[in-house]
Amino acid sequence: MSVAIARNDRSVVGHWWWTVDHWMLAGLVLLVGYGAVLTYAAGPPAAARINIDIFHFVRQQLVLIPVAMAMMMGVSLLPARWVRRVAFFVLLGAMALTVAATFTGPEIKGARRWIFLGGFSLQPSEFVKPAYAVFAAWMFSTGQLQPKFPGGTISAVVGLGILGVLLLQPDVGQAVILMGIWFSQLFLAGLSMIWVAGLVVCGLVCLYVAYLVFPHVAQRIDQFLDPSAGDGYQIGKALDAFRQGGLTGLGPGEGSVKSQLPDAHADFIFAVAGEEFGLIACALILLTYLFILLRGFGRAAQDENLFVLFATTGLLVGFGLQALINMASTLHLIPTKGMTLPFISYGGSSLIALAFGMGMVLALTRTRRGVRL
């Protein structure tokens, strides 16, 4: 950015530019860039499969990217206190819509997650995660500073409520991330290691229960444990794609997995990257995520404010888990879980919600008065 902004510029934007974490911003812009390139690769075959205009997904994504970037920049302008307020109201709104979707929305691929607003489809539960991360951070930090304030309990009750709604939809993936966020904050708040171990066991039990209760979860886990038994078609194709791609990839447009997997432009985009651009590009994507995470954790750890510490960590854990789960399931390290690769997969609500979440991270990790890095 060669736009000259003077150091002593005290306008909102000028102030923002000198306080925001440039490295993290660069990392996020890089991710969106990868996403645009990969949507160009994977979007047209996906559109062709369902007989719509070839560039439908590409066009949609190219319209959404500026919107998402604007959302991220806009949110990152907010002061920490406003982040908290905005997140609180987004949580209320998104919860209301999630409940509405769960009970009145159309059933798509066996779950009710979507609402339709004038031709635009929205998955409100995507917004619940970042908003909840900030809300829980608020409760936890308050609980820490005010011993009588039951912050942990409030966050747990609200979290369980959200969890219940997500499992009704059912959306086990989002539920796992939500639990991850809450657990990470509980961990930050000084949970003793015995409890940490206990809760990890508890989480495994929950997974087992999900296995017993939700047939589609059971099917996926069975498939993971024994790929030959069920229809391991998608995962087999994905692994083939990485193998084909090798170190440097087959080259843009040369891949075939994108025309064989229905979700290549969304859940399996990492495989498309592997086939066409190879291990090097995939490693770059992986490192970009890790860089953003560690950069964020580093900034958070140096902050003087407990709320900022908790909120930033919670938001980053949600973001990192999502990336991790997507990549690991594409690589057949864990059972397949329908989840987008943050900022890279095609998907409107997901992109906007992630921009909202990472916008808050940028806002919270800005250098504030009296606190220097």
Add this chain to the structure above:
Amino acid sequence: MKPTLKSFLTKLTPGGASRPGQVRLEGVAKSSLDMGRNRVVATGAIFSLAFLAVGWRLIDVSVMQPNLTRARHAMPVSALATRAEIVDRNGVVLATRRPIQSLFADPSLIAKPDRLVRRLSRLLPGLKKTSRRALLRRLSDRQRRFVWIARDVPAAIAERIVAMKEPGLEFRREWRRTWPQGAVVGHIVGFTDVDGRGIVGIERKFDRRLNDNTAPLRLSIDIRVQMALRDVIGETVRRFRAKGGSALMMDVRTGELLGMVSWPDFEPSAPGKATVSARFNRNTLGVYEMGSTFKIFTIAMAYDSGLYKEGDRVDARRPIRIRKFSIRDYHAKKRWLSIREVFIYSSNIGSAKIALRAGRQRLQSFLRKLGLMQRPPLELPEVGAPLVPRHWRPVHTMTVAFGHGMAVSPIQLAAAVAGIANGGTWRAATLMKQDAAALPAGRRVVSRATSLRMRSLLRQVVEKGTGRKAEAPGYRVGGKTGTAEKAGRRGYRRNKLLSSFVGVFPIDDPRYVVLVTVDEPKGNKSTHGYATGGWVAAPAVRAIILRTAPILGLRPSRENVDGVPAVQPNTKPGTPPGNSPARRTAPAQPDKRASLAGAGGHEAE
């Protein structure tokens, strides 16, 4: 100090903690902050480890594992040479192999690769510009000894290539899988990739068996029936400008599918050219709300449970209202209806009331017995699971009674109807030819008495109800129409229908079930604009029966009066349907002789 929200807000803002009286809190904050910081570092470390694991796996998958695709190319020649044929029930070949000539080069013997590629591309139009460049690159690499140029080169062109007398070019004889019946059995047999690995259909499901055992795999399909089904459903879809359709025929005694066609279909040797909808198997993978054909199950349950007896009546005077929608009848009689009338007039109200009285438990367990609640065990990879309401409310009990709110595949519906019509023994649909002497034990679903009653009802629908156009003179068809409104984004849509007819013949000693569904047919002049099951699917079933019954060795005959009540000889050609003398005939008394009426007398039990 009372922990009000405001006090936290002030404290949480930077600088807020330095006010007097907050010293203790500052200490707490400090230690909390230290704890938090340490644990953030720990969180970061855990994430780094997890990313490391993913990164390692990435390397492992991308570059460490042996390139399986290359290894695979070496294998197929032998595998394809011995891969078993697939044949129909009479031994007609559905999948086999044919020899092909494939061209390869030994670059170490090629002097002028660019000239060679130019000459080859004139003979082989399949060599596109991009692949030409890649080929040139590979042929110029003198280290290599083997490069594929083209598989399956036509004989005439192969001769001209030989005439080029290029020392580096050679042909190799290979085998390729081929499907002589083409699109007729595309959905069933499926196809393989060039190397003969099953991708879809039987080829995929029995991939290992076909490679391990060279004996032909015999299907239950009869190619003659299959062709008849295809002609009829294709014609029906065209005539009613429908999106697609399906037709299947099943042996009620064994569950064998004699034919199964999903329209549009595709050519298995060129699957890449087919649209997704053409590749979709509507009979097995598609699940649909079937509409009134489900009343067969509701009524059978009503009788079989003993809750209703012949002559019992149900109040169908006015629609049932539940919150924002209502259940109404298309052919509303606005009076009390007997169970029999509920079926023949296809009363939604009556069916809903019967199901409500029977209760959710009974309905569900009945449907489960009929194999309608779980994924059927058909021998194809493309088998869909039924869609059953996750939270089953009383309203679902009512709507499922007339085939809405729950979606099943055509093969499930056909197997369930067969189980009710054949004397009460359910068997799953199968694509494997069965040995009549060693049939797997079926599952008793209804009593013989109920089965006989249902036969008589099914017959009456064709004699004088909505299914009159299914009547195939001499073959004594029974059946039920179904016209389901398809669910759209906002509720059901009046003008988007799934019209179907399920027929059983000969009804006095059932042998076959025929099911036809037509997806979004549009009415035309010949149907007075109607696109319902009775107008669209019933004539198709009639056409199928008229074409296939002679093939299957069934002779047309007068109605077999013997022992089967209510199936009266009124089907002489020309008898106007609707004023049959059978109308007031007493309902079925189970009669032993009925089972002996048919040829062979091997009633499914």
